[in-house]
Amino acid sequence: MADQIRVRFAPSPTGFLHVGGARTALYNWLLARRTGGVFVLRIEDTDRERSSGEMTQAILDGMTWLGLNWDEGPVHQADGLERHKGDVGRLLAQGAAYRCFCTPEELQARRDVMKEEYRYDRRCAAIPADESVRRAEAGEPFAVRFRVPEGDTAWDDEVHGDTRFKNESIEDFIILRTDGTPIYNLAVVSDDIDMRITHVIRGDDHIANTPKQILLYQAMGAAVPRFAHLPMILGPDGKRLSKRHGATAVGQYAEQGILPEAMNNFLALLGWNAGDDVEVMTMDELVQRFSLDRVNKKSAVFDTAKLEWMNGQHIALTPAENLLPLVAPLLVSSGLLAAEEVESRREWLLHLLQELRIRGRTTLEIAAQARTYLVDEVEQYDEASIAKHWKNADETAQRLAAVRAALAAVEPWTAEGIDAALRATAESAGVGLGKVAQPLRIALVGQAASPGIDFVVHTLGRDRVLRRIDRALERLRGAAA
RNA sequence: GCCCCGUUCGUCUAGUGGCCUAGGACAUAGCCCUCUCAAGGCUAAAACACGGGUUCGAUUCCCGUACGGGGUACCA
Numbered sequence: 079m080a081d082q083i084r085v086r087f088a089p090s091p092t093g094f095l096h097v098g099g100a101r102t103a104l105y106n107w108l109l110a111r112r113t114g115g116v117f118v119l120r121i122e123d124t125d126r127e128r129s130s131g132e133m134t135q136a137i138l139d140g141m142t143w144l145g146l147n148w149d150e151g152p153v154h155q156a157d158g159l160e161r162h163k164g165d166v167g168r169l170l171a172q173g174a175a176y177r178c179f180c181t182p183e184e185l186q187a188r189r190d191v192m193k194e195e196y197r198y199d200r201r202c203a204a205i206p207a208d209e210s211v212r213r214a215e216a217g218e219p220f221a222v223r224f225r226v227p228e229g230d231t232a233w234d235d236e237v238h239g240d241t242r243f244k245n246e247s248i249e250d251f252i253i254l255r256t257d258g259t260p261i262y263n264l265a266v267v268s269d270d271i272d273m274r275i276t277h278v279i280r281g282d283d284h285i286a287n288t289p290k291q292i293l294l295y296q297a298m299g300a301a302v303p304r305f306a307h308l309p310m311i312l313g314p315d316g317k318r319l320s321k322r323h324g325a326t327a328v329g330q331y332a333e334q335g336i337l338p339e340a341m342n343n344f345l346a347l348l349g350w351n352a353g354d355d356v357e358v359m360t361m362d363e364l365v366q367r368f369s370l371d372r373v374n375k376k377s378a379v380f381d382t383a384k385l386e387w388m389n390g391q392h393i394a395l396t397p398a399e400n401l402l403p404l405v406a407p408l409l410v411s412s413g414l415l416a417a418e419e420v421e422s423r424r425e426w427l428l429h430l431l432q433e434l435r436i437r438g439r440t441t442l443e444i445a446a447q448a449r450t451y452l453v454d455e456v457e458q459y460d461e462a463s464i465a466k467h468w469k470n471a472d473e474t475a476q477r478l479a480a481v482r483a484a485l486a487a488v489e490p491w492t493a494e495g496i497d498a499a500l501r502a503t504a505e506s507a508g509v510g511l512g513k514v515a516q517p518l519r520i521a522l523v524g525q526a527a528s529p530g531i532d533f534v535v536h537t538l539g540r541d542r543v544l545r546r547i548d549r550a551l552e553r554l555r556g557a558a559a
Numbered sequence: 560g561c562c563c564c565g566u567u568c569g570u571c572u573a574g575u576g577g578c579c580u581a582g583g584a585c586a587u588a589g590c591c592c593u594c595u596c597a598a599g600g601c602u603a604a605a606a607c608a609c610g611g612g613u614u615c616g617a618u619u620c621c622c623g624u625a626c627g628g629g630g631u632a633c634c635a
Contacts, residue, residue: 128634252632284630354573376572377564378571379570379571384584514594516594529596530593
């Protein structure tokens with residue numbers, strides 16, 4: 079398998095896994111799965127100051143939630159320190175890099191004078207090799223810079239096509255700090271060579287790093303991988319997505335009742351499409367259909383309304399058995415259900431979820447709608463609904479009393495039997511079913527909107543139905559008096 | 560400042576010179592279905608940033624301009 083595709087996702091552990099990173103990870107994962115390749119996870123923790131173990135774990139958790147399993151890793155970039163140093167040593171030995179004895183303070187001073195025009199003036203590039211070695215051995219501190227050659231550096235980007243930089247626009251960048259630790263561009267290239275990465279898929283904020291990295295590959299005598307630069311994800315205001323736009327960490331969406339399948343589906347469509355009008359896709363379908371050449375160049379706005387719609391689509395497609403483990407914990411933690419009831423009332427819960435799953439866009443909404451079926455009494459009556467459907471208290475009470483009698487006699491207790499009883503009640507009263515169903519609905523759930531009335535009555539069970547009607551009758555008689 | 564990238568309905572997008580009276584999806588509005596609400600179905604409104612070329616013909620190719628974004632660190 080010499081031509082097996084190897085990709086990597088290489089986040090720096092300086093924060094949670096955010097949606098932009100998640101999409102980058104997803105595209106890498108999809109390409110690997112699509113082609114039978116290898117997906118490597120690498121944690122870029124060379125910046126010790128800003129990296130933390132908790133954040134590394136948070137990123138791993140986010141990936142796991144999304145189901146983006148990795149085949150190798152997580153490898154820590156910091157573990158490659160010796161190799162990085164060795165690579166720098168070789169570049170130094172072959173003259174592709176040189177020691178720079180300018181101190182950060184000196185550089186800053188020059189930058190202050192020249193403002194934005196400043197670019198490193200290569201003064202240390204002219205130091206003869208023997209002198210450079212002598213000063214280093216004498217203990218003078220130095221950083222190592224890459225000697226950018228003349229010419230152009232170009233590549234055929236999988237997303238952007240031909241992309242070209244003039245080397246003169248690239249300064250002799252530092253590859254090794256004074257403290258002997260590598261800089262990002264060197265570490266990335268050294269690691270990607272070491273991991274035999276064939277396709278580098280990352281955000282297009284890295285486009286300007288790419289020529290530097292290609293130069294490094296060439297200097298190190300390694301094959302240059304394919305590059306694919308994905309467009310940025312923006313907030314609704316068109317600015318780069320950030321915390322002030324609200325939820326950006328994938329974990330926050332998990333808490334908001336978003337399904338990982340929906341998140342992946344939505345993220346996949348942010349900058350890519352399957353080429354037809356199909357939008358709702360399972361993970362398997364995404365894997366089947368993904369290809370890099372249908373990735374867009376244009377940055378995209380993250381639209382939570384569409385995410386929620388898509389989540390609703392995925393919830394509706396999720397069998398009740400699979401929905402139960404997602405919703406039950408919410409019901410248990412809000413005290414509506416005892417932990418052991420999840421098992422003992424499993425059939426009833428599945429029956430409920432089967433009905434509710436097309437009625438909510440998040441698992442939180444589903445759980446909220448399940449509430450009235452789990453408590454004994456109606457918790458709150460919607461006044462606007464009462465005003466509309468309980469207009470005449472006497473008449474409503476009469477009708478509810480008739481309904482009560484009919485429901486008390488339904489045998490067996492099935493949705494069909496209930497439906498027949500309600501229709502018969504309406505008919506003998508000489509009104510349409512709506513005139514019976516709406517007042518009853520308010521008596522049962524406190525508002526004018528709910529699933530079908532026969533479902534509500536059946537699911538609530540005879541005892542609670544009769545009790546709630548009795549409560550409604552008390553209320554109506556109080557109002558009439 | 561300099562370097563680079565981008566620009567189709569409010570948003571995500573289809574479109575690779577004639578198939579475009581620019582298609583789909585979300586959101587919005589209306590209708591249908593109907594015991595209500597969802598879901599579903601149908602319909603409506605809604606876009607090729609601008610200016611030059613090239614061409615018999617440009618959303619599509621080229622050049623400018625404008626606007627947006629990224630980079631320009633001993634951050635990643």
